[in-house]
Amino acid sequence: MSMDSANNAELLPRPNWADLASYWVDAWERSLLFADVLRQRGNQYHEHMAMQAPHVLSFGTELVADGRNLPRPVNYGLVRIKPPSGTEIDLKKRPFVVVDPRAGHGPGIGGFKADSEIGVALKAGHPCYFVGFLPDPMPGQTVEDVMKAEAAFVAKVIELHPEADGKPVVIGNCQAGWQIMMAAATRPELFGPIILAGSPLSYWAGVHGRNPMRYTGGILGGSWLTALTGDLGNGIFDGAWLVRNFESLNPANTYWTKQYNLYSKIDTEAPRYLGFEKWWGGHVLLNAEEMQYIVDNLFVGNKLSTGKLLTSDGDQIDLRKIRSPIIVFCSKGDDITPPQQALGWITDLYRDVDDIRAHGQTIIYAVHESIGHLGIFVSGSVAKKEHDEFASNIDFIDVLPPGLYEAVLTPHDQADGDQSGLIEGKYLLRFVARSLDDIRLIVAEDPADERRFAAVDRVSRINLDLYRTFMQPGVQSVVDESVAERMRRLHPERLKFELFSDRNPWLRPLEKAADQVRQDRHQVSPDNPFLQAERAASAQIETTLKTMGWLRDHLVELTFLNLYGSPLLQALVGLSSSDVPPRQRPAEASDHRAFVAQRLAELRGRIAEGGVVEAAVRSLIYIRLPGAVADERGFNLLRRMRAERGGDMSLTEFKTLLRDQYLMLLIEPESALATLPRLLGKASDKEAEAVIADIRRMVEATGPLEEEGQRRLMVIEQIFAKLHQPVAVQKAAAAEAHVTPLAETETTEVEVPRLRRSS
Known part of the structure; x- marks a missing residue:
């Protein structure tokens, strides 16, 4: 036997039959309780989806405006949040409006916990409203209809608070962020400060080796698959497919870590697990036309940050028209909306900070080091300080001069200067002026990548036209509502709830057996060598799955870069070899x-x-x-x-x-x-x-x-x-001031304010 084998043998559990028996009983009981929690999850899913307006808000609500009654009906609604007992609301403070993302899941993540975005706003004494949605879209509903509805909801909030000192603060989470930005660009007079939490606005942006999700459109050949999915749904796009995409990002967590965490902590973890799964499994539907618009114009076309989107009336949706302060909150730990996609629109739209000032805009950003995508909305302990400070100092944000700033938080006890009653929270909030070079360091623009994604856009349009010409008529002729509904029920993301619930007759004895185990539970000792071996095996499985995920992502990236970086392919789709960038900054009106x-x-x-x-x-x-x-x-x-x-x-x-x-x-x-x-x-x-x-x-x-x-x-x-x-x-x-004269403008026809660092 080798020395390494001998060392490894010492790490294995010794054959102690008492330890083995204790571990075996505990493992069996945990398995039974684990299966019962999955059964409860399935029952919870069916109860949740049977509700008329399913959501996961932890606050009471009162309906204020129903989007189904608008001239162009939508499945959105505006509700007033009822403050918890003991919470004092100052009606002279500007109201907050939290808008949840409609990206496959149901509404409520922005108010999922007491310390989430809604809870923080209520704690600061602000009236609070929430924009949610129903599971089924209205017939013919479009992205533009939703955009107009959200503007109408903000106008309604303004009407309800005539004494408020300032226009409403609107928080857009993930998908809702770009939707709110579009609404604010068309109705800038309605919006107060806009907070974007994990919201992608520049969809081609990212860095090699870390943002594989942006390659999906290219690997699938563009948006033709979106059209096919909508046709298989009889004009409805199933949001469960979006949830499936999110699940595929982290196979280790999806297929092992999340389940093992529940299994290993089955006596305490069930409530948290069921609470999250209630939201994660609350699938909603979109009109196929809505999803096609999103994929073609945003995910693949990337038209929002360059002013190429037009309304049905022919008006340009130009984010430079927004007059409210824009606060961008993103994180390096977010694998769905990395900082490059959250901030890249700034360098897409503006030449320099003077350009931002000339448009009268105030842009603030904060980049967290570690928090994940969902943690940004839920406002867990690692992000709570940002939400607290933004809510407490929203009036400060609203009066900042035009420009670009980074939000910097310093612990209260480490701040210099007089602090008597001048720092409202646990942190001192400061806004440090930045230049676009600071944003470029984060965004890491790559002209070669720009050409690759421009090639994807053109390939996508070609493939979509081919699908619509040769395949779509046949697919639509064989799919009716009964076929589409059957396919939705058999979707893997729904099937797991069907199989593990009381609707499965084989699981009916499970509840009684699990109750008996809970009454006479035999937990194993934490130092049991077999339990330690189980945890070591779990860690090895997790590492293996992470490695497999990394290899998959690496292969996808290499395929994408080589395929769409090919000069031949780029020439075939009409991309010239000139130095002109494939995506132009929007012209100045x-x-x-x-x-x-x-x-x-x-x-x-x-x-x-x-x-x-x-x-x-x-x-x-x-x-x-x-x-x-x-x-x-x-x-x-x-x-x-x-x-x-x-x-x-x-x-x-x-x-x-x-x-x-x-x-x-x-x-x-x-x-x-x-x-x-x-x-x-x-x-x-x-x-x-x-x-x-x-x-x-x-x-x-x-x-x-x-x-x-x-x-x-x-x-x-x-x-x-x-x-x-x-x-x-x-x-x-x-x-005696000896002020340095300001420099003349360089490239614009109209003089815009410029500030030298030395002035």
Whole structure:
């Protein structure tokens, strides 16, 4: 016997018959209880699907608007969330609207737990609404119909909260994220801040070796299979196929880990397992036309992030038209929506941050290191802090100046500066200004991949035309509703519920036997050597399945890259070999260029207008501009200033004031500083001293200033100190700022604001 064999032999359980007997009894009992939990899962499935409006929300609801009553009926509805006992709601706070994804599963994941997105919003005192859907689509329902319905629901929420300080916050989970973005692009006046949780918007994006799901369309030859599936469903696409796709991503978890986790912890794990399976198995249906639109235009065509989608009226769906802050929450641990797909639309649409500013947009992103796709919505312990901080500081987010920011959370006890009542949660929320180069580092754009996916799009259109011409008529002639319904019932994702439920007569004795086991349970000792051997075997099986999954994904990727990277194939489908990228950034509309020119002229004409509040805000922005960081403590002090000095100024007016003062400093820094004495002209010495004291307090509360910030504070103090001296002295004080003139624009016909790092 070799030395290795001897060592391995020592690791095996010794032949102790008492240990073996104890383990055998425990294993048999666990097997019986495991089978009974599967039986309960099947019964739960049938009970759940028999409901008129099945969902997994853990909150009470009240129907507010039924999408079936709209001019273009849809199977969506708007409900008001009833706050739990003891939860106080402030009707003056802006409402939250959580929209769940319709991607094969039923609604409710956004309110699945008490600490999920809905629970966090209620905890922060906001009225909360939920947009869910029924299992069956309305006849003729389209993606555009759903988009219009969601806009109508947001309008209804606005109508119900006339006293709310701000427009509704809308949270779009996964599929619902891109749907909400489309709605906001067509009805931008309705939406407040938009939070995208794990939402894909740039479908070709990803990195080699880590995002195999994006290759699926190419490996299957495009969207013809989607059309076939819809025809086999008699015009209905079965959402169980989407669930099957998700299951295939992680074969180790699907075929072993999830089940073994239940089996090994059968005495405690059943409630959690059944709760999740209630949502995971709640399959819903889509119209075939809806699914075809999604696959052709988004998954394969990738048209949303380049402004190529049109409504039925011919209007362009351009995400640059959105005027609300957009918060993107994604994770490196998300294998369904990786950060590249969640953030790639930003580099698709914009040249640089000045381009974002010129469109008046505020984009914020946060990249989590580990949380999985579903954890983003459920808001488990690893993601709860992000949801808490976004909900608590949503007004802060809404008044941020246009630009691109990364959300950074710092534990409360590690924050610098004055913290007395200025940090609302357990973390300090800061927004750090970023450039598009920071996004490009994440997205990792690859021109060669762009050409490959463009080839997939063209191959898909060819194959779809071939299917519709030669196969579709025959398939449709033999499939009626009875055939389609029979096929849905025999789907593997449904069949497992049929086989393990009380509908199976062979399982009827199982419940009684399992109850007897629970009454007289014989659990094995944790240090039993046979139990340890079982766990070692389980780990080996899991590793093997993971390796097989990795090999499969690696083979799929190699096949995709070589097939669609072939110059011959690309030439055959009409992709030229020129340097022109296959996917162009959307052109700038002439009406937008005219709007920017008009807006800049308006801001320049109003630089000398305003009073004490405008002067204070402008001074603070000027001091803090070099740091390129926005801090919730500074906002909370600004909010106090608004309450003390702003009179009846609404949040919307306050937001406009902040943005205007910020842009004035960007486009005309010298004039913006030189006109400060005019804004303060009617203020007395006492009022001026109070304002400069407020400014110092805000600056000190948000941590130490950099050298340039300290110099700017001294300049502002000099301007305030010489306020009532002769005009010449005031101008001299303002001139001491030595502001660097802004650079001229480079490529656009209309001047847009530009900010140098040194300014």
